[in-house]
Amino acid sequence: MNIGDVARASGLPAKTIRYYEEIGLVTPRRGANGYRSFRDSDLHKLTFLGRARALGFSIEDCRTLLALYEDDHRESAQVKQVAEDHLARIDDKIAQLQGMRATLARLVEACSGDHRPDCPIIEDLGQPGR
Amino acid sequence: MNIGDVARASGLPAKTIRYYEEIGLVTPRRGANGYRSFRDSDLHKLTFLGRARALGFSIEDCRTLLALYEDDHRESAQVKQVAEDHLARIDDKIAQLQGMRATLARLVEACSGDHRPDCPIIEDLGQPGR
DNA sequence: CCTTGACCTTCCAGTGGCTGGAACCCCCAT
DNA sequence: ATGGGGGTTCCAGCCACTGGAAGGTCAAGG
Incomplete structure (x- = not known):
C-alpha cells in the first residue's frame, strides 16, 4: 500500500503519516522507487494512532500505548x-x-x-x- | 517601573511581557540604560492582558479587546x-x-x-x- | 574600590502536533 | 509527448510562550 491508500483507510492525512514515521511511530518499508510501502500491520498501527489521538492522548502516550498494543505480555x-x-x-x-x-x-x-x-x-x- | 516590578504587579512572567512587547501589545519606553520603563498605563494593559488570557482569549482577541479597552468611543x-x-x-x-x-x-x-x-x-x- | 548578587538586555532554540508550500520524481493513459 | 495524479524531500510557520546563554547595570556591603 502507498501512503495515499493508508491515508484513506486510516483517515489520517498523508502529511501526518509522514510525520509519524519521522518521529518513529511507524516504520514503513520502501519500494524500489522510494515510495513508502505499508503493510497491514502498519495500517493497524495508524488506525490505532488515529483513534488514540482522537481520544486526546498525547503523542508520547500514543507511543506507550502502541508499545502495549504490540506487546502480548502487557x-x-x-x-x-x-x-x-x-x-x-x-x-x-x-x-x-x-x-x-x-x-x-x-x-x-x-x-x-x-x-x-x-x-x-x-x-x-x-x-x-x- | 522596571520589568520585574510590572511582572510582580501584573502576575505575568517577565518573559511574557517582553514577548507582548515584541508582538506590539505594549510599548514601554526605555531608560538611558536600555531598561524598559513601564508607566501605569502599561501596567493596566498588562493586567488586562493577563486577565483576558486567563479567560482563554487568543492573542488576536486580546489585541482587539485592548483596542476597545483604550477606545472611549467603543x-x-x-x-x-x-x-x-x-x-x-x-x-x-x-x-x-x-x-x-x-x-x-x-x-x-x-x-x-x-x-x-x-x-x-x-x-x-x-x-x-x- | 571591588565584589557580589539581583536585576536587566538580546538572541537563539525548543515546545506539540501538525500543516502548507515549493520543487522535484514516478507512473500510467491518451 | 503530454497531462494528471500519485509520490518524495525539505523548509517554514502556526500558537504562545519558555529556557538558556552571554553579557550589561546597579546598589549595597566589605
Whole structure:
C-alpha cells in the first residue's frame, strides 16, 4: 500500500503519516522507487494512532500505548494507568474551561451590547484580581 | 517601573511581557540604560492582558479587546461580539472534551487493570470505526 | 574600590502536533 | 509527448510562550 491508500483507510492525512514515521511511530518499508510501502500491520498501527489521538492522548502516550498494543505480555493495569492519567488531565481541562465559561457567560449576559461604550466585560478585564 | 516590578504587579512572567512587547501589545519606553520603563498605563494593559488570557482569549482577541479597552468611543456590542464568539469556541471545546471523557471513562471502567493482557481499552483503540 | 548578587538586555532554540508550500520524481493513459 | 495524479524531500510557520546563554547595570556591603 502507498501512503495515499493508508491515508484513506486510516483517515489520517498523508502529511501526518509522514510525520509519524519521522518521529518513529511507524516504520514503513520502501519500494524500489522510494515510495513508502505499508503493510497491514502498519495500517493497524495508524488506525490505532488515529483513534488514540482522537481520544486526546498525547503523542508520547500514543507511543506507550502502541508499545502495549504490540506487546502480548502487557498487563492491562499498565494500559489502565495511562488512560486514567489522561482522564484526569481531561477532567482538569474541562474544569478549567467550565470556570472560564462561567465567568465569561456572566459577563456576556451583563453586557447590553449596544452602541454605548459602557461594558461590564471590559470593566472586569480591567480589574486586577479575580 | 522596571520589568520585574510590572511582572510582580501584573502576575505575568517577565518573559511574557517582553514577548507582548515584541508582538506590539505594549510599548514601554526605555531608560538611558536600555531598561524598559513601564508607566501605569502599561501596567493596566498588562493586567488586562493577563486577565483576558486567563479567560482563554487568543492573542488576536486580546489585541482587539485592548483596542476597545483604550477606545472611549467603543460600542459595547463590539466587545460582546468578541466575547460571545469566544464563548462559543469554549463550548465547542468543552463538548469535545466531554465526548472524549465519556468514551475514555467507559473504557477505563471496563478494564480490569490487572496482570493479564486482555484490555478493552487497547481493543477499542485497535478498532477502526468509533 | 571591588565584589557580589539581583536585576536587566538580546538572541537563539525548543515546545506539540501538525500543516502548507515549493520543487522535484514516478507512473500510467491518451 | 503530454497531462494528471500519485509520490518524495525539505523548509517554514502556526500558537504562545519558555529556557538558556552571554553579557550589561546597579546598589549595597566589605
